[in-house]
Amino acid sequence: MTNDRRPLILMSPALLWLFGLMVVPCLLILALAFFRRGLYGGIEYTWTLENIALVFDPLYFKIFMKSAGIAGLAAGIASVLGYAAAYAIASMPRRHQPMLLFFAVLPFWSNYLVRTYAWIVLLNREGLIVNLARWFGFEGEMPKLLYTESAVVIGLVYNYLPFVILSCYAPLSRLNPEIAEASRDLGASGWKTFRRITLPMTVPGIATGFVFVFVLSIGNFVTPALLGGGQFQMIGNLVYAQFLTANDWPFGAALSMVLILVMLGLLMLQAVVTERASGGKKQIDG
């Protein structure tokens, strides 16, 4: 069967590339996490569990929990806003929906740094919001806006919201409108229909969006650095520091391993949620 080899030939350059430059480097990180840090920043090739243990050291574990808290808050807010937006888009006339969706997602494809920087301009001590407040006659001391946790959360929500809109819109647009009508017909009010029918059926979209925002937020170092002003550290900043300033690569590797584990765990959770909502599939037609 010579035919069977053609797909492999077509795939091999890309697969080799991914293998050499993604799989191998990631395995390297995995291995690195179990090596000892050398005296002057290098790597000593002896096995150890110290790095893993260090991740759970109260000092770092606190940072980890803090990151998870901020990421969770950002993911939660983005999920609510994103779902509302997706729901609103899905309830507009069909022919306008692609356009609305395009414009909802467009900012997502512009530069991340630029979008983050825009919030510096808005939240700055001399920024637009402060100026607007003054202009409206607000006197006295403005609360500090930039370089706060709230600023970081706003920045994360702002940057990742389009993705949540996209992931929530997919199941909403696929919903058969007759299902909601059936619920109304059987006596349910609009709100009850939403709570008992529409929401449970579209929860996978929210789960996907939430996991995505959470994973990208917890590993983020740009937003905490720019909008948090280095006031506090998140896991991403910690990893960044181990590799670029503290030169403790094994510990940095251990930290990112934990990140990957969190991501994998959440992805599995999301798969379960999706499975549940779709109704467990196939027992009869095999």
Add this chain to the structure above:
Amino acid sequence: MADRNTFRLMLLILGVIFAFLYIPISVLVGLSFNEGGLPTAWTGFSVKWYGALLQNSDILQAAGNTLFVAIFSTILSTILGSLLAVGVELRRRNGKWLETIIFAPMIIPDIVLAIALLSFFSLLGARMGLHTIVVSHVVFNLAFVCAVVRARLRNFDWSIVEASTDLGASTFTTLIRVILPVLMPAILAGALLAFTLSVDEFIIAFFTAGAGRSSITLPMQIYAMIRFGVTPEINALATVVMGVSVIALALSQRLNRGGLPGQ
């Protein structure tokens, strides 16, 4: 009836969300044309900050580097990603592992891939620079190109491939004369997407650029400008970068209606 109120509520939600999404970047674009350059007061329309960009050799060099990285990583990833897509769809029965490996570059956190590549390159003792950025960008870019092309291939009529073979064409001829022309819009859309992603990518470039100013890309330049002293030029630079992304994306969308990954 109640439906009308619901509709109004939906319009209100859309209005608020779109305002949230667009006001910050609009302010930025507006400021880039502000003569005074400060957010405190509008002192008149001017393009002088765009002029200043052209005078700034650091920015020009970074722009050149970015273009270099984007062009080469786009070419490479378009070729690899398209071939991968055709192979994967031709093969059909693909294991979970294969799908995971193809999908992984799109979801793996940037920072993880960035440090993995940094460790890898330094372990190999490779000299880092623009070439390592190109090579690294290809990793995620080829996954996106592959996703776009695969979306097109899902409603591809494979019998035309058999027809071509039946009429005497070799596999290679079929690929060039039949498959490629049909896929061209999707391939171009994927290439534009890859170009945008590469122009905007910061974290991986930051980690794999190596030391020194010579391999700084625009996002790295912007990051440095934001962190160490904001100058009004940055508004103009941000507007230009955003404009490039938006144009590339709109073109991509045009070429390949509804074919963006995730859509």
Add this chain to the structure above:
Amino acid sequence: MTRPLLSLQNVKKCFGTIAAVDGVTLDIHENEFFALLGASGSGKTTLLRMLAGFEDLTAGDILLEGTSIANIPPNRRPVNLMFQTYALFPHMTVAQNIAYGLEMDKLPKAQIKTHVDEILQVIQLAHLAKRKPDQLSGGQRQRVALARALVKRPKVLLLDEPLGALDKKLRGEMQLELKRLQHEFGITFIVVTHDQEEALVMADRVAIMQDGALLQVGTPHEIYEFPETRFAADFIGVMNFLPVKVSRGAAHTSNGTRIATDKPLDLPDGSAAVAAIRPERLHVGIQSDNMLTGEITAIAYHGLDLLLHIMTPLADTPIISRMTADVADHHNPAVGQQITVGWSARDTHIFPA
């Protein structure tokens, strides 16, 4: 006369400038099995959705037991709809789907369970109560959808193409099943269908809809045997049409033969018309009021009977005559043969062309 259960008074629905339902007036009685029959785009589904409350009325009124329900939202109407796509809730089990409507009525839990169990027995799906909809076959899903609407014991049950998604054999069984359930529950059924056979088999009365208006309302027998318009005649069953011209107060074919009919002919002299005859009313070898000779061009075998295609000089298309198997055994028709068929004046309808 008793008051009708449901009374539609000049009901109208416009989408933009297009009238989907254009002034329908209709009474439907308690315990009636009523069918709305029409091609797609005839407005029948829109009319049904107006009854369910999903479309508001542009004009007119709908009365249920004498009270207007036009402004009552769908969730407060004692009317339930079985959707064409069934619209089962995919994340709920069969039992949960059926219980949903009763929960909305705030019935006590125990009572809901009793009702659900009862109806599951009726539709013979008790063993599948814990299944999710996508683990059911098409026929089973159809029955769950029916049970879900029926369990609320609505005053009127609306069914939108209830058998449309089933295969032919199952459809035949379900036609009888629906009739049985309607009888058992004593609920008024209104079925929307494009399948004339389905309408004739199941319904007590049938309304033919075209372009948003009711063309004819009557029992299946009336609709089939006494069509009031050429459209209705053509739409239901098979009908032969012969072009005729009216002169001296009677219809004449193109060769001048007078067509005998017992129906009043109120068309002016000189106007073009068609004479319509059902294939089963054309007989071979019997002296009748009307006679016609032609050549057999094709014979379609249907088991119980044969359909003869007879080309005559009187029409551009062949006349179709239905011949039962025993008559065919006697006559032995063959393609190319000349044949003479006759029919009675009683079976001749004349419509304006």
